[in-house]
Amino acid sequence: MSQVPLPIxxxxxxxxxxxxxxxxxxxxxxxxxxxxxxxxxxPDVSEFLFDQPMSHEECAEAVRIRAGQLAFSGEGDKILLAVERQDDGRLIGEVSLIWRSVADRQAELGYILHPDAHGHGYATEAAAALLAFGFDVVGLHRVYARCDAKNLASAKVMQRLGMREEAHFREHAQFKGRWDEEFVYAILESEWRQSR
Amino acid sequence: MGMTDLTIKTGRLVLRPFEKADLDEVLSYYSLPDVQRYLDWKARDRTEAKSAFEAMRKQTRLSRPGDSLTLAVVRKADGKVVGHVSLRYMDATAAQAEIRFAVGPAFRRKGYGSEAVGAVISHGFAEHKFHRVFARTAGGNEASAQLLKGLGMRLEAHYREHALFQGEWDEELHFAILDREWQRGAKVSEISRHKVA
Incomplete structure (x- = not known):
């Protein structure tokens, strides 16, 4: 693979x-x-996401934007990467890290996988690699992730990553026309190092 | 003008908007570090505390998201201002409000905070039809956590080291209660309004 050009x-x-x-x-x-x-x-993928199911056109636009989401220059920046399986080269999902606070060294982790690829620990494996980048390279202090309270598969991934449940919000917002219930999980740099 | 200002009465307290004459009593607790944590206006000195007081005096309406209603908590027995309670309208579609409070050190451990906060939560559910009221406290503030738990609020979040606060890693608790979980009527003996000039 050729060198990826980064923004200056x-x-x-x-x-x-x-x-x-x-x-x-x-x-x-x-x-x-x-x-x-x-x-x-x-629909089974978008159910727990803020987005609705996307059209091909919307995916093309999303991919165009994502191609530039590969580095941190400042607060709010997002690194959003394609997750490819090595053995067959198939793109099975995406994993992301958003730099939420530079001063407080906080970031938010996210992942979405094709349902066909669920159940093999791929989300955990991909997310762990971004956690390592966040703590080792960026020097983050804390990384958190959120999911819908009904999305137990996602909560399991956070638990496997060694993240603690920090919040369980009930009906704190409206989400797609119904009451939202949300989990927040987090891990501190010190906890992440201990777990290695 | 026909403007009405809200007055809430409980067993031992009267809650009403701040009046000019309350200034000195507010200054006696407003600048204390543990009181400062979740207030809108920083008050490191008397001048700043004074402008904070002036701003709070104007918080008498909850018409739209972003508005706050701030009420002085006055002890019936001697008319002393023991603290204040503030309710902020956060979100219209989800009908959310945040409650905040401060009790002067001389008036703590007497249940005034609980009595006042309970009355304002009742007011929020009954008059403003909020769906959920939440409160935040610093992780180390055991008294506030006990007060909120005592009112039946559930601990929904415990954030560890999620931000730096004055150079130290901060810990924050969120408590919340839904409209249907609140025991209506038990906490307020009387709600009345009076005309103001």
Missing amino acids: TTLFAPDYPIMTDRLRLRPFSRGDVDAVYSYRSR
Whole structure:
């Protein structure tokens, strides 16, 4: 893979691609639209996301934006990577880290996987790699993640990553026309180091 | 003008908007560090505390998100201002409000805070039809946590080191209660309004 060009304002970026035992994490590129559409168009995927199921056109636009989400230059920046399986090269989902606070060294972790690829620990494996980047390279103090309280698979991933349940909000907001219930999980740098 | 200001009466307390004459009593507790944690206006000195007081005096309406209603908590027995309670309208679609409070050190451990906060929560559910009222406290503020738990609020969040506060890692608790969970009527003996000039 050729060197990935980074914005000149970049403060932190992973060495691409990030290789884990079974996965390859890399920035999105134009050819990924069909693969993204294969899971982001599904109602069972969007059920717990802020987005509705996406059209092919919306996926093309999303991929175009994501191609530039590969480095941290400042607060609010998002690194959003394609998760590829090494053995067959298939793009099975996405994993993200958002730099929420520079001064407080906080970030938010996220992941979405194609339902076909659930149940193999891929989300945990991909998210762990971004956690390592966040703590080792960015020097974060705390990383948190959120999910709908009904999304038990997602909560399981957070638990496997060693994250603690910090919040269980009930009916704190309206979400797609109904009352929202949400979990927040978090892990501190010190906890992450102990768990290694 | 026909403007009405809210007065809430409980067993031992009267809750009403701040009046000019309350200034000195408010200054006696407003600048204390543990009181400062969740207030809208920083008050490191008397001048800042004074402008904070002036701003709180104007918080008498909850018409739209962002509005706050701040009421002085006055002891019936001697007319002393023991603290204040503030209710902020946070979100219209989800009908959410945040409650905040401060009790002067001389008046703590007597249940005044609980009595006043309970009355304002009742007011929020009954008059403003809020769906959920929540409160935040610093992790180390055991008295506030006990007060909120005592009112039946559930601990919904315990954030650890989620932000720096004055150079130290902060810990924050969130308590919440839904309209249907609140025991209506038990906490307020009387709600009345009076005309003001």
